[in-house]
Amino acid sequence: MLGQATTIVLAVALASSAVTAAPDPPGFPDGTWSGTMTWVASVQYPGAYGSATSGGTFDVTFSGGVPDGIFQYVADASGDSTDASADLIFTALGNVGGSAELPTLVASEATVTGSVTATELPGPTPVSFTLGAGDMTPIPLDVRQAGCSFVSGDLEAQIAQQSGLVESGGGSLDVDRAFWSAVRTGSAGATTPEQIALLNELVNDGTAIGVQLDNQVFDPAALDDLIDRAASFAASIKRNSDCGIGDAAHFSSAVADVVADLLRKMIANDDWLTAEQYNRAIIAGVAAGVLGANANAEGQQLTSQLLDILLYKLEDAVAAGDRDTMLTIAFAASTLGNDALSAQALAAWEDQ
Secondary structure (H helix, E strand, O other), X not given: OHHHHHHHHHHHHOOOOOOOOOOOOOOOOOEXXXXXXXXXXXXXXXXXXXXXXXXXXXXXXXXOOEEEEEEEEEEEEEEEEOOEEXXXXXXXXXXXXXXXXXXXXXXXXXXXXXXXEEOOOOOOEEEEEEEEHHHOOXXXXXXXXXXXXXXXXXXXXXHHHHHHHHHHOOOEEEEEEEEEEEEEEOOOOOOOHHXXXXXXXXXXXXXXXXXXHHHOOOOHHHHHHHHHHHHHHHHHOOOHHHHOOOOOOOOOOHHHHHHHHHHHHHHHOOOOOOHHHHHHHHHHHHHOOOOOOOOOHHHHHHHHHHHHHHHHHHHHHHHHOOHHHHHHHHHHHHHOOOHHHHHHHXXXXXXX
16 A cells, blocks of 8 residues: 555656647757746546645756756655555656757656555654656656747646556546746846746736636636736747747747637637637737737637637627627727628627
8 A cells, every 4th residue: 555655646746737739839949048847736546546736947058959957846745545645755856858849857866755654554654765767757848839038838748658657557647737938048038037927927827717717717807917918928028030930920939828728718618708808818819929810720720719709709799789899809800810700890880
């Protein structure tokens, strides 16, 4: 039982999250970068359960697309089974390898400390042991958004591997939160402390509101505030053409990841969100480069889904005689570049 409780905790401590994959963006531009990682996960087996809250940091310099850096992360984990429980701290250190398009965290050592309680023991038993490099698999950082000053993504490949291991043992893995982001430091184009703080706030707040949207219990004012802050932040940072990434119109950054995820959540909950909330989110999406003529394939799909929502909300507004909503939809459709739907909404507004 001691082995099962420990295995459950370590499985959760090493796990991270998957988000919907977008077409591969550019990787890290050359320069010096500082990043953070966050994930919250739980795992369940018949008669046993474990959970962990983890976080870490990395510092890396890319030269010619080749990384040179270090990382560390800490997981605070607990596990319970029928006859035993464990509370452990997992700490790992290592190097950043791989490439600019797929950086990899390669652990050189890890320590596990804490205690295990079991029915056959008189009390909590201290736990302390070390894992070597051969005991841990490298963790790839899947890049989802890359820009002059910010790069961000998830750990989809890692979570797929961990899910497979857990499922092969008859368990299931549930990830509540997982993302990483990095900011350029120490060179031209470096971000300000204020930008870094604001980005971290947006990522955390966006994740929290995404969970609320899934549960259909959220604060509309908080959603509106997040959308406005994301749009303002997107307008304040450099376009990728300023550092040689993409063409003059291309724009992709860590905040785009936040906005894209928020749009996906809003599309999935279209029956109880308002046209005005979609209008504000569309403005943020265009500012962040997620929506619009220069968006990637996923952005074009999001645009199509949003236009479908605006169309049926226009039909509801016409039936209810809601002229304010008709005007809002006309503006939102125009922002998305759909003049036909915008004209249809204006015509309905004029007829009322």
